[in-house]
Structures are given as structure tokens and as C-alpha cells.
Amino acid sequence: xxxxxxxxxxxxxxxxxxxxxxxxxxxxxxxxxxxxxxxxxxxxxxxxxxxxxxxxxxxxxxxxxxxxxxxxxxxxxxxxxxxxxxxxxxxxxxxxxxxxxxxxxxxxxxxxxxxxxxxxx
Numbered sequence: 001x002x003x004x005x006x007x008x009x010x011x012x013x014x015x016x017x018x019x020x021x022x023x024x025x026x027x028x029x030x031x032x033x034x035x036x037x038x039x040x041x042x043x044x045x046x047x048x049x050x051x052x053x054x055x056x057x058x059x060x061x062x063x064x065x066x067x068x069x070x071x072x073x074x075x076x077x078x079x080x081x082x083x084x085x086x087x088x089x090x091x092x093x094x095x096x097x098x099x100x101x102x103x104x105x106x107x108x109x110x111x112x113x114x115x116x117x118x119x120x121x
Contacts, residue, residue, distance in 0.1 A: 015095075018095040019112075022095075024112060027109050028095050029045070030055050030059060030099060030107065032102065040087065040096055046095040050098065054100060058097065
């Protein structure tokens with residue numbers, strides 16, 4: 001747990017570090033308990049554990065810090081894609097967060113956007 005002003009306490013230091021290192025266009029996967037996180041991460045993405053946390057609560061916390069990309073068709077978790085296409089996109093992600101989410105196929109991919117200069121300071 002991280003105890004800082006304005007930073008949701010349920011975000012781990014590892015997840016905060018990954019979010020900070022991500023650049024514009026990088027993506028992060030929030031994965032349910034059935035997602036093959038370790039297998040996917042053998043292809044490159046960083047594996048981050050968030051066992052016990054549901055995706056809705058984790059998503060709410062992440063979106064307080066992560067700007068979504070406004071230059072793509074769907075930077076948010078609302079787009080639906082076929083399972084194996086999702087796996088291919090997950091292999092290209094910056095990180096995959098393994099959660100305790102029990103909803104079947106409850107996985108999300110978020111694409112990081114940019115912050116306007118006035119939002120940086």
C-alpha cells in the first residue's frame with residue numbers, strides 16, 4: 001500500500017512505477033483471474049500482481065492518474081474484441097495487471113494518452 005496525498009492507497013508501488021514509466025500510446029491490461037497473465041508476460045509485458053482487487057475498483061483508481069489516449073478510436077475499456085485478438089494485443093502491452101476479478105472475460109486494455117502542459121505542474 002502507498003500512502004501519499006492524492007494517490008489511491010490500493011495502487012501498489014509496482015503499479016505506480018509502471019504507470020509512471022509508460023509513454024503516450026503504451027497500453028496496460030487489467031486482467032481477470034482466468035487470464036493467462038504469466039504466459040502472456042513471457043512475451044514481453046511486465047507482470048504486476050493485484051490479487052484480491054476487482055477490476056472496477058482498480059480501474060477507478062488507475063483512471064485518477066492515467067490519462068487515456070484521445071487520438072485512437074477506443075482508448076477505454078468499452079471496445080469489445082475477439083479473445084485471441086485480445087491476447088495478441090496484450091502481448092504488446094507495457095504491463096499486465098493480474099487482479100482478483102472473477103467476472104468471466106472481464107479484461108480491459110487501457111491506452112495511455114498525454115497530459116497538457118498546464119496539467120503537469
